[in-house]
Amino acid sequence: MTHAASPATSSTTPIVVGVRALAVLTVANLAWQFVTAAGLFTGGGAGAHGTGAIVLHVVTGLLALALVAHRLVAGGPVWPAALAVVVFGLTFLQASYGSIPGLIVHLPGALILTTGSVWLAAWSFLRLR
Numbered sequence: 230m231t232h233a234a235s236p237a238t239s240s241t242t243p244i245v246v247g248v249r250a251l252a253v254l255t256v257a258n259l260a261w262q263f264v265t266a267a268g269l270f271t272g273g274g275a276g277a278h279g280t281g282a283i284v285l286h287v288v289t290g291l292l293a294l295a296l297v298a299h300r301l302v303a304g305g306p307v308w309p310a311a312l313a314v315v316v317f318g319l320t321f322l323q324a325s326y327g328s329i330p331g332l333i334v335h336l337p338g339a340l341i342l343t344t345g346s347v348w349l350a351a352w353s354f355l356r357l358r
Contacts (some may be wrong), residue, residue: 244299245357251292252350255316258285259343275327282324289317292349299357309352314347 258281265278293313299305319342326334 242297242303244302245353248292248295248299248357249350249353251288251295252346252353254286254288255292255346256343256350258288259339260347262339279327282320282327286317286320286324289313289320289346295316296349305357309349309357312345313349316342316349320344 254291261281262278262285293310293316296310296313300310319338319354322337323331323338323342325331326338
């Protein structure tokens with residue numbers, strides 16, 4: 230006896246699982262960035278925050294690749310892949326303004342990155358099939 234795949238089981242494809250995992254890792258990494266940013270002002274240096282920035286580049290890049298793959302393989306919508314590519318690009322802009330004089334751009338940029346990343350994470354669990 231065979232059964233057709235239900236929408237619930239089709240949402241566990243490797244690409245979908247990967248997108249969801251990477252979206253959660255991106256948001257968790259941004260939380261880490263917010264926590265470790267205080268070290269820049271208390272003399273702790275950029276150590277943990279700088280390492281987190283590198284990890285953020287990697288995770289958002291992989292998320293963008295996963296969403297582009299989802300678009301190409303499963304015919305998913307264009308906007309999540311486009312937003313993920315923009316978020317990935319913005320991580321480099323963020324890094325370039327990461328010094329104390331650049332905080333006028335860096336802090337609002339962090340809010341934009343967080344908004345885009347949380348949006349993608351929520352979408353990946355609520356709408357991604």
